[in-house]
Amino acid sequence: MLQKTLFFFCLMVLLQVQSVQGETLPPADWNAAEVPSDAWENFFNYYSRFLTQRLHRPLRERHNEERKAVEERRNHQELAVLFEKLSESCQKFAASENFPPFADPKRERLERDKIPGTWCFYKNVPPNQADIRQEAYYLRYLSLLHTAEADKNFTPLNDYAGQIAASPPFVLLYQEIKRTWYRKNLDRLSKGGIEADWNVFADLVRDYQTFLPAHFNKRNLETLERILQTAEKYEKSRSSEMVTLLTHLTAAASQSANKQAAASVKGAAELVDLTAVYEGTLRRLELSGKPVPIWGIDQTGAVFDEKTLENKVVLLDFWATWCSPCIAEFPHLKTLYAKYHDRGFEIIGYNVDSEEPQWTAFLQKRPLPWTVLVKQKSVEKGELPLSTYYGVKTLPVVILRDRQGNAVLLDARGRKLDEALERMFE
Secondary structure, three states: OHHHHHHHHHHHHHOOOOOOOOOOOOOOOOOHHHOOOOOHHHHHHHHHHHHHHOOOOOOOOOOOHHHHHHHHHHHHHHHHHHHHHHHHHHHHHHHHOOOOOOOOOHHHHHHHHOOOOOHHHHOOOOOOHHHHHHHHHHHHHHHHHHHHHHHOOOHHHHHHHHHHOOOHHHHHHHHHHHHHHHHHHHHHHHHHOOOOOHHHHHHHHHHHHHHHHHOOOHHHHHHHHHHHHHHHOOHHHHOHHHHHHHHHHHHHHHHHHHHHHHOOOOOHHHHHHHHHHHHHHHHHHOOEOOEOOOOOEEOOOOEOOHHHHOOOEEEEEEEOOOOHHHHHHHHHHHHHHHHHHHHOEEEEEEEOOOOHHHHHHHHHHOOOOOEEEEHHHHHHOOOOOHHHHOOOOOOOEEEEEOOOOEEEEOOOOHHHHHHHHHHHOO
């Protein structure tokens, strides 16, 4: 027993491996038929080499997109079989081998912030029976992930997450699978449009509404941003049903963040700020036809007076020096400003750069003829930044409001903006 334990430990010390990721592919010469199943030492040797030698598998054909897609699908299918075989072998050895007991105070710390599956390998500690069993479940997940990539159907991933949800040793793996399922579906919906798959999107939001409060942390909260970004793109997201769903979701996230902050949980303040932004994104999602209040502090440090905008058509433009599309739009906005300003058109820029030298240097070199409010100065004075109120986390965001102060266009750029101003000033 001692000899076997020392063998495992020495082998681990030599390994410098990273955790397995679903998108990382092994070399083309690895296949399921080679996976040893006769003895643990043989399997462990094989699997250790597999982890250290994983590379991105080159596609056999790259002549055109159709062939590339065929080869990618074939690769995913082969990898699904390979990972399934590895999983089966791990399950077999976990049930049959007499693994050494494991007592190390580091284990509890590791299991709190590492997904079960391969951590015992890259942390250079010998595995025990529980480790091998967890590895089997993780490899099963990778097999399902590659099958899903091949078939473009990620439902089995969510089903698998449901199977392991109630098992404490797999709570981190469960969360990883759920995040992957949300991400893959949102990627597909964003590319293909969600109008035809509206029920899929709505069901995903309902599922996430149950998942997030039970597993509230920063990584899981990031999915909310993706959901809101997807919803922003489609008019149907503004239906009362979806707005209600998203309202409940953001409210639950905010409540969880505030609860952690009250308990002085590390990092909770950042989560409170994030949920405030997400609430603002939802506010912007249903802003059409509603008042668009504007406040802030300009680049000189003066408090902006919104009364100066009374009875004017106003374009509220959120921008940053690092936002190329924002900067590229400035010449167009200057043309519109020159054309309509004397007739009651005003532009309010809102800079969201985090450092003063960034926006000051830019405005010195490329001055703008309209008022520019600055987020940084609002933060310094302790007031709610306008960018938080409107949930601005990605740029560009440009809102057009009418003379009554109500939103008429939430994506006021390019030809859409031209046509809206033509109608308003005809």
